Amino acid sequence: MAALFGARVRRLRTAAGLTQAELGEKTHVVSTRITQIERCSGARPTREMAQALDRALGADNLLVDLWPHVHREAFPDWSRAFMAHSARAVAIRQYAAHVVPGLLQTEGYARAVLSVGRSLRSREQLEERIAARLERQQRLTSSDCPDLWFVLDEAVLRRPVGGGVVMCDQLARLLEAGTNPQITLQVLPFDQGEHDAMGGSLTLLHLPDSTDVAYTEGAHYGQLVEEPTEVKLFTVTYDRLRAMALPPLMSLDMIRSVMEGVHRGASVPSRSDQRRLAQEQPQQPRGGRLRRGRRRIPRPRPRP
Numbered sequence: 001m002a003a004l005f006g007a008r009v010r011r012l013r014t015a016a017g018l019t020q021a022e023l024g025e026k027t028h029v030v031s032t033r034i035t036q037i038e039r040c041s042g043a044r045p046t047r048e049m050a051q052a053l054d055r056a057l058g059a060d061n062l063l064v065d066l067w068p069h070v071h072r073e074a075f076p077d078w079s080r081a082f083m084a085h086s087a088r089a090v091a092i093r094q095y096a097a098h099v100v101p102g103l104l105q106t107e108g109y110a111r112a113v114l115s116v117g118r119s120l121r122s123r124e125q126l127e128e129r130i131a132a133r134l135e136r137q138q139r140l141t142s143s144d145c146p147d148l149w150f151v152l153d154e155a156v157l158r159r160p161v162g163g164g165v166v167m168c169d170q171l172a173r174l175l176e177a178g179t180n181p182q183i184t185l186q187v188l189p190f191d192q193g194e195h196d197a198m199g200g201s202l203t204l205l206h207l208p209d210s211t212d213v214a215y216t217e218g219a220h221y222g223q224l225v226e227e228p229t230e231v232k233l234f235t236v237t238y239d240r241l242r243a244m245a246l247p248p249l250m251s252l253d254m255i256r257s258v259m260e261g262v263h264r265g266a267s268v269p270s271r272s273d274q275r276r277l278a279q280e281q282p283q284q285p286r287g288g289r290l291r292r293g294r295r296r297i298p299r300p301r302p303r304p
Contacts, residue, residue, distance in 0.1 A: 001069045003040040005050075008066065010038040012057040026056040044070055044128050047135050068135075081224050082203070082215045087136070091147040091206035095188075095197050095241050096156050100170055102133050103140060103148070104177050109170040110134065112162030140180075149184045151241050152251075157187065157258045164262055171259035178252045186245035187254050195244060196237045204231070204238055 013023050013034075020038070021031040027049065037045055037053075045053070050067040053059070068087075086092060094101050099113050107130065114129045139145060152174075160167045178185045188195075203215040214225040214234040225231055246254060 001066070002044050005045070005063065005066050005070045006038040006040045008059075008063060009034070009053055009057070012059055012063075013038075016057055018057075023053075023056060027052040044124075044131075046131055082217075082222060083136070085205050085207065085213055085215075085224070086203075087139070088207055089146050089205040090208055091149075093149045093204040093206075093238055095151045095153070095202045095238060097153050097197065097201045098155060098159070099161060100152070100156055100174065101150055103137055104150070104173060105133065105137075106166070106170050106173050107134060108162055108166040109173075112166060140182075145182050148182055149186075149242070151186045151188055151238075151245050153188050154190045154254075157255060160262065167262050168259060171255055171262065174255050175252060175259070178248065178255070184248055185251055185255075186242060186248060187251040188241060188245040189254070192244045195241060197241060202234060202238060202241075204235060 013020070018026070019031075020034040024031040024034050027034075029049070037049075045067065047064075047067055050063045054061060054063040057063070092103075099105075100109060102110070105113065110130050110133050111126075114126055114133070140148075157171065161170070174185065177183050199216075201217045203217070205213050205215070207213065211226075212228075212231050212235070214231045216223050216225070216234075225234065245251065
C-alpha cells in the first residue's frame with residue numbers, strides 16, 4: 001500500500017508537470033521527502049502530509065482515502081481487521097487487562113508500549129504505529145464519536161509504563177476522559193479475584209448495521225470473532241466484568257489516588273538507579289566516616 005501511495009503521487013505529480021522540488025515547495029517539505037514517498041523509503045507519510053499532497057496535486061481526496069491503508073500495514077495482520085471494524089463502530093466496550101486502551105493513550109505512553117514486541121522491525125515502523133494510534137484518537141473529538149465503555153484492570157493503573165512522569169500524564173489523561181459524557185471508565189480491583197477474561201484483553205464492537213463482533217488480544221496474538229453465538233458468550237463475560245468493577249465515580253477516585261502515589265514516587269530513584277549511584281560514589285572504609293582526611297574513631301561509651 002505504501003508503494004501504491006508513492007506510485008500515485010509520482011503519477012499525479014508528473015501529470016501536473018511538477019518536479020519533486022516544486023511539489024516539495026507546495027507542501028512545505030524538502031524534495032528528498034517527496035523522493036522517499038514516491039520510492040516507498042523512509043518514514044511513511046503522515047495524514048497531514050497526505051492532505052497537503054492531495055491539495056497540491058488536486059487528487060480529489062484520493063491520497064487522503066488511501067492513507068489509512070498505508071498505515072495499517074505497520075501492524076500485524078491479525079490487528080488490521082479489528083482496526084477496520086473499530087473505525088466504523090458506533091459503540092465500543094473494552095476490558096483492558098495490562099495496558100491503557102489505545103484510544104486513551106498519551107503519546108509518551110503509546111511510545112513506551114509500542115517500543116516492545118516481537119513484531120516491531122524498525123524505528124520507522126515504530127513511528128508509523130505511533131502516528132496511526134494518535135490518528136485514530138481524533139475520532140474521540142469528532143461528530144461520529146462512538147459510545148465508549150472501558151473496564152480497566154487495576155494492573156493497568158499500577159504498572160509504571162514509560163516511568164513515573166509518563167505514567168502520571170497517562171493517569172491524568174484517564175481522569176480527563178472520565179469527564180467526557182461519551183466515555184465511561186470503571187476499574188476492576190485486584191480484590192475481585194479471578195474472572196473469565198484473565199487471559200487477555202477483550203473488546204466488543206457494535207457496528208452500524210447492528211451486528212456485533214468480539215476481539216480478544218494477548219501480547220503476540222489477536223483473534224476477531226464474528227460468529228453470533230460466540231460473540232454473545234463474550235458479551236456475557238463483559239457484562240460480568242462491569243458488574244464486578246467499581247462504579248465510575250469510585251473508579252475515578254481510585255485513578256486519582258494511584259496518580260498521587262505515582263507523582264510522589266516519580267522523584268524517588270528506582271532500584272537500578274540507586275545501585276548505579278552507589279557504585280559511582282567513592283567507597284569509604286568501614287568503621288566510621290571520613291572527616292578531614294582522617295578516619296573517625298568512635299569514643300568508648302562510659303560504663304554504667
